[in-house]
Amino acid sequence: MKYFGSGHGACPGCGLPIAVKTVLNALDGKVFAVNSTGCLEIISSQYGKNAWGVPYIHSLFENAAGVAAGVEAALRAMKRKDEGYVVVFAGDGATADIGIGTLSGAFDRNHDILYICLDNEAYQNTGHQQSGLTPPGESTTTTPAGKVLPGKVGRKKDMISIAVAHGVPYVASSSVGYVSDIRRKVKKAVKFEGAKYIQIHSPCVTGWGIDGSIAIKVARLAVETGLYPLVEFEHGKLTSVRKIKDRKPVEEYLKLQRRFRHLFTHEKGKEMIKLLQRFADENAERYGLDLKKE
Amino acid sequence: MKKVVRGFYSVAYSVKLCRPNVICAYPITPQTEIVENLAAMYANGELGEAEYITAESEFGAASMLVGASAAGARVFTATCSQGLILMSEVLFNAAGMRLPIVLVNTNRALSAPLSIWNDHQDSMAMRDAGIMQVYVENNQEAHDMIPQAYKVAENKKVLLPFMVCMDGYKLTHAYEPVDLLEQEMVDSFLPPYEPAAYMTTKKPLAFGCYAPPHIYMEFRVAMQQAMERAKDVMLDVFKEWAEVSGRDWGGHITVDFPDSKIFVVAMGSVVGLLRKVVEELRNEGLSVGLIKIRTFRPFPVEELREALKDAEKVIVLDRSVSFGYEGPVSIELKSAIYGYSSAEIYSFAVGLGGRDMPKDFLAKIIRDVAEGKERPGFAFKGYQEFEEVIP
Amino acid sequence: MKIKLNLGAISEPLQSEKLKTGDWGTHYPVVDKEKCNGCKTCEQYCPDLCIEVKEVGEEKYAVVDYNYCKGCGICASVCPFEAIKMELKDIFKV
Structure with missing residues (x-):
C-alpha cells in the first residue's frame, strides 16, 4: 500500500517527497496529514491529482498547527484517536515565520500531534525568498548578494530551542540525507503523548542550485560540517546527537551550492564563511558533535 | 422554562x-x-x-x-x-x-x-x-x-x-x-x-x-x-x-403593516425600538411600515421586491458604512429592488460605535422623510458637525 | 455533458498516479542486476517512489518504473554498490 503516490509534481531530486514517504511509511499510513500552503502542498494536492494515500487537509499558509490541533481535538472528542496520528507537514517559512503563532498555541496546549517542519531554508515555492530558517550568507531573491550585501545578514532561527522552550515532550532535528534517522525519530516521537516537533533538513534543487544527483550528498554535508546538527530532546533533555567523525570545513558544503557561490568571490564572503564556520563550531560545542579520538 | x-x-x-x-x-x-x-x-x-x-x-x-x-x-x-x-x-x-x-x-x-x-x-x-x-x-x-x-x-x-x-x-x-x-x-x-x-x-x-x-x-x-x-x-x-x-420568527424578512407607503428597513436589536416608533407614528396618521431583515446572506431579494413593490419611500437604517459609497444594507436593497419598485431610497448610517439611537431620534428621521425634509440618497444621522484639524 | 464536481474540492486518494512524469528528465537509471544486492537504499531515497526491489526467482534487484522516473539520479548517487548508472535518453543524444 502506497501512502504517497508517484506522479506528484516535485522537481527531480526534491527532498520533500523523500521525507514525506519516510514519515508515512514509518507510521504505516496511520496518519491524518495536515499540510500548510507551500511546495509540498502544490506538488501533491491539486484537485483531481491528489498524491496522498492518507486523509489529508490543507487550509492556509499559516495555520497548519491550528488545523492539526482541531483535527486532534475532534478525534479526541469523538473517541477516534486510535484511527491514526495527526501529523503536520509544513515548510520552514510556514513554521518559523508566518505560522509560528498557531504553532506556539498548539505547543502550549500540548496537542497530541507530530509537527514535521520540512526545512529547505527559504520560500522555495514562490521562487526562493528568505525565511526565518534561511542561514546567513545565503543569496535569496529577497536577500540577494549585491555589491554591498553578501546575501542574508542575520541568523537562522533556532526553532529546536523554541520548541524545547515550550516544554514539548519530544523535539528532534533530522535530515533527508539520513532516511533511517527520520524513520527512527518518527517512530519514537509518536510514543510520546503530546506535541512532537521534528525539523527535517530537505534539499531544494532549484533554490539551492544543485543537481538532483548530489542532493543527498549535500544534505549529508550539512550534517557532516556541523551546520545542521541532528539532535534529540526528550522532555527538554538532550538525549542523543549524531556524532561526526571528522567534521568537515563548511566550505565543502557551501561550494557545491549556487546559493552560497558568491561567498567565494564577494568582498564580505570570507567574513561570512567564517561566521558560518563559527556557527558550526558552536553547534559542535553545544551538542558535543565531534567524535573524540580515544 | x-x-x-x-x-x-x-x-x-x-x-x-x-x-x-x-x-x-x-x-x-x-x-x-x-x-x-x-x-x-x-x-x-x-x-x-x-x-x-x-x-x-x-x-x-x-x-x-x-x-x-x-x-x-x-x-x-x-x-x-x-x-x-x-x-x-x-x-x-x-x-x-x-x-x-x-x-x-x-x-x-x-x-x-x-x-x-x-x-x-x-x-x-x-x-x-x-x-x-x-x-x-x-x-x-x-x-x-x-x-x-x-x-x-x-x-x-x-x-x-x-x-x-x-x-x-x-x-x-x-x-x-x-x-x-x-x-x-x-x-x-x-x-x-x-x-x-x-x-x-x-x-x-x-x-x-x-x-x-x-x-x-x-x-x-x-x-x-x-x-x-x-x-x-x-x-x-x-x-x-x-x-x-411555538415561536414564529418569520421568514428571511418580517413586514409590519405591509400596505404602508413608507417603510423603515433595519436589522438587529434596533428593530424592537423601531416597532414602538412605527406604532406611534401610525397613531399620528403616518402610513409607515417596518421591515426587519433577518437573513442578510443569502440576501432576501425576492422578499424585498415583493414587500416594496408599491412603496413610495424606503428608509434604510444601516449600522455600518462602506466608505466611499454608503451603508451596505442600503446598497444591497437598492440592487435587489432595482426595476421592481419606484420607491425613493433614503439611506442613513446610524449608531456607529454604540452611538445612542433614542426613540425621538428614530422618529424624527422617519417624520422628516415623510414630510419631504430629506432628499433621497445617503447621509449619516446622529453625529456632531465638525471641522477636521491636524494637531 | 455535465462534469462531476466534488464538494469543496475534496479529492480521492492517490490520483497523482494518472500523471506519468517519466518524460520529464534527460537521463534514466539503468540497474546492473549483477552488482545489485537488493539492499533497498535506492528505494528508500527515490523521491518519485518509482524504484522498487523485486524478487525475481532466486534473484533480488531494483526495478525502475520508467512511467514515473524523472531521472534525478538520486538512486545512482546513494547506491552502495555502484549498481545504478544514469544514461542519457536517446532523444537528447546529438
Missing part, C-alpha cells in the same frame, strides 16, 4: 443543547461571557464528550474549527469585531471547503479608533465570504437561532458556515426573560451530526485541494448555488422551528 438571563447565557445554553463536539474560542468584548459560560459548563462536565479548547487567537480558534469540522465534528465559536476580521482568512477558506461551522458574532465596531461598542461594521466586512448571516432582534431569537443555524448549515444541500449576528452589549449584556429550550426538544429537532465527507483513514480523502483555472470557477459557482439553496432550506427550518417551539 422561562428565566431571566443575559444574552450570553441564552446563547451558551443553546449551544450546549446542540451537543457540539469541539468548541474553540478566544476572548473578546462583548463576546467573552458566551465562551466563559461554555467554559464553566465544560469545567463542570456539562458538555458531554465535547472538547473546549482555548485558542491563542481568533485566527487560531477558527483554524482549529476548520480541522475539527473536516474531521467530522460539530463545532462552535463566538467572536466579534477585530476577532472576526482576524478570523476572516480562515472563514473565507472554511466556506470554500464547505464546512458547516456555526459561530456567533456579537456585533461590535471596528478600529480605529478602537471601540468596543455596537454597530454592524464587523459582520458587514464578511459579507463576501460565503457565510450565511442572520441578525437577531432579542435574546430569545438568539437562543432559538442556534439549533436552526446548525440544522441549516449541516443540511447536505447547503454545507456552508453560519454566523448568527447579535448586537454587542444591547443584547449580550441585557437581561431578558428567555424561554430556555429543553434538551429533548432540541435533540428531536437537531439530529446528531452526520458529515457528508470527513477525514478518516477508512476512506482517505484530501481536503483543501487547490484548483487551477480550468476548474476553480466551478467551485465558486457551487458555493453560490449552495447559498441559493440555503434560502429554501432556511425557510423550511424556520417553519419547522415555529411548529416545534
